[in-house]
Amino acid sequence: MNLIFIAPPAAGKGTYCTLLKEKYGFNHISAGDVLREQVSSGSEIGNIVKNIMAKGEMVNDDLMAKLIEIKLNSLDLNVPFMLDGYPRKINQVKDYERILKKLNLDVDKVLFINIDKETGLKRILGRVTCPKCNKGYNTLTGYMSPKVEGICDDCKIPLVKRTDDTKEAYEKRFDIYLNSTKEVLNYYKEKGKVIEIDGTKDPTTGFKELEILLGVK
Ligand SMILES: [Zn+2]
Known part of the structure; x- marks a missing residue:
């Protein structure tokens, strides 16, 4: 089984990824990691990527497709995998489907964690860590709160605020994300492949829903 992950910032993607990995052995392929891996490997293509990034430019669709293909070829594709951060636009969807076809695969499901801007903002601004x-806690969401306000349950010491995000920065990131993935989401909705999870819920509750929708439980 293979999935594409679409989740706006603060939708709880990290939790879903970890649970899919731990419970079902999913490989997590992040587009950002794919770039970084190639750059640090010092491969020929990695050096090309390095030069582009050094100039502050974006890797174009052809090169990105090549990198994704290299990554997939390096994995045991009998193991389920989830792709995160790619494809982000329709051209990339076409590239990705071409790559999968060569591997005799097709996109199985697109996982969309739907969260509204306001809830996302509460999550970001409420984040505190020991x-x-x-261990992470949240003071604004109504769940993940410490037993005693401001104190780690385990270590009994004060929690510290974890985010540098301001309201404006978060809202901007959120809008950019939704705009850039809208087309991809609509494309897969038309194909009936989108599983939508209510991201305003506690991710561990949302994950139980996801297991049912994916048919893994
Ligand atoms: Zn602690």
């Missing part, structure tokens, strides 16, 4: 054990 400086000792790194």
Whole structure:
């Protein structure tokens, strides 16, 4: 099984990824990691990417497709995988489907974690972490709150704020994300492949829904 992940910032993607990985052994392919891996490998194509990024430019669709193809070819595709951060526009969808076809695969499902801007903002602004054990909490969402306000449940020490995001920065990131993925989402909606999860819920509750919708439980 293979999935494409579409999730605006603060939709809880990290939790879903971790659970899919831990419970079902999914490989997580992040477009950003694919770029970084190639750059640090020092491969020929990695050096091309490095030069483009050094100039502050974007990797074009052809090159991105090539990198995704290399990555997929390096994996055991009998293991389920999820792709995150790619494809982000219709041209990339076409590229990706061409790559999958060569591998005798097709996109199985597109996982869309739907969250409204306001809830996302609460998550971002409410994030606090324990400086000792790194456990994350949230003071604004109504779940993931520490038992005693401002104190780590385990270490009994004060929690610290984790985000540099301001309201404006978050809202801008959110809008850019939704605009850039809208076409991809609509394309797969028409094909009946989109699984929509209510991202305003606690991700562990949302994950139970996802398991049912994916038919893995
Ligand atoms: Zn702690």
